[in-house]
Amino acid sequence: MNLIESLNIEYIKVNNNQLEAKMKLTKFHDNTYGYLNGGATIAFGETIAGYASIQIINDDELAVGQSVTANHMKPKKIEGNIIARGKLMHKGRMSHVWNIEMIDENNVLISYVTVSNAIIKGVR
Numbered sequence: 001m002n003l004i005e006s007l008n009i010e011y012i013k014v015n016n017n018q019l020e021a022k023m024k025l026t027k028f029h030d031n032t033y034g035y036l037n038g039g040a041t042i043a044f045g046e047t048i049a050g051y052a053s054i055q056i057i058n059d060d061e062l063a064v065g066q067s068v069t070a071n072h073m074k075p076k077k078i079e080g081n082i083i084a085r086g087k088l089m090h091k092g093r094m095s096h097v098w099n100i101e102m103i104d105e106n107n108v109l110i111s112y113v114t115v116s117n118a119i120i121k122g123v124r
Contacts, residue, residue, distance in 0.1 A: 004027065052098065067114075
């Protein structure tokens with residue numbers, strides 16, 4: 001099982017410089033008090049930003065996480081989904097920066113995550 005499967009990420013769509021993804025919440029995401037663990041939100045953001053960067057780079061390159069910053073705005077009970085909508089803010093030769101809003105099914109902002117990926121030579 002990989003992290004995408006463990007996090008219960010149902011889809012990741014990349015279109016030009018934007019991404020959208022959905023994570024179905026389960027007990028796996030619980031902070032032991034019935035709310036979404038902030039670490040799960042951060043892992044979701046870094047995972048989808050890495051996937052999105054890989055879709056827009058050359059086949060002989062890899063995107064690896066370099067920095068993640070998260071601001072958790074509102075607690076979310078472990079029910080329903082988190083929808084991530086992101087935008088590529090910087091597309092350099094050696095780095096990408098993604099800003100991602102994490103919202104619930106009622107369009108409430110749960111977290112705001114910024115991910116920087118280093119673009120390196122490598123084999124996929």
